[in-house]
Amino acid sequence: ETGVTQTPRHLVMGMTNKKSLKCEQHLGHNAMYWYKQSAKKPLELMFVYSLEERVENNSVPSRFSPECPNSSHLFLHLHTLQPEDSALYLCASSQGRQVGNTEAFFGQGTRLTVV
């Protein structure tokens, strides 16, 4: 148990579907992140939220839409995805908005398959 919980663990969706990934952290952290983990590639930082404000968007396509309603919850809304978006999506949290300056705690991820 990491203190960061992601649901669902697995998701299969068609290219025309709309779905959402959910992340919840119970660590009292003030920053949350979405990462994409594809096979044989480095983890890619997608979005950073600090104190519920989006502070970074790493050129992510608009078919991915994050939402952070409070410091404990983070969502990733998905619509009209492509098969190449199939990957493991990881949520992380930390105390402090600069994830590279402190330890990040990761959830177990959502395995997304786009068909």
Next chain:
Amino acid sequence: AQSVSQHNHHVILSEAASLELGCNYSYGGTVNLFWYVQYPGQHLQLLLKYFSGDPLVKGIKGFEAEFIKSKFSFNLRKPSVQWSDTAEYFCAVGGNQGGKLIFGQGTELSVKP
């Protein structure tokens, strides 16, 4: 662009063998360095980190890593691996501009009993 390179994609060892996983980074400024591990079916978790001080860092489960600034390296070592060390290992660099945490592509370690 800043990058992190892990030299080995897949390493296979027998139990009790010694381990060294290479990690090099490209950023020239002050860095924070991390090794994360992902056991099968589990979340990424921190093995060890270096922010400053003694460049030889000891982490959990008998792992250690050495920061060599002149070589831009932060190699992970363990003198004697166990079957339970089978996992994927990720090197990451932070402390750079923007506070990002940049990961290498990972090294899969398989330890044969």
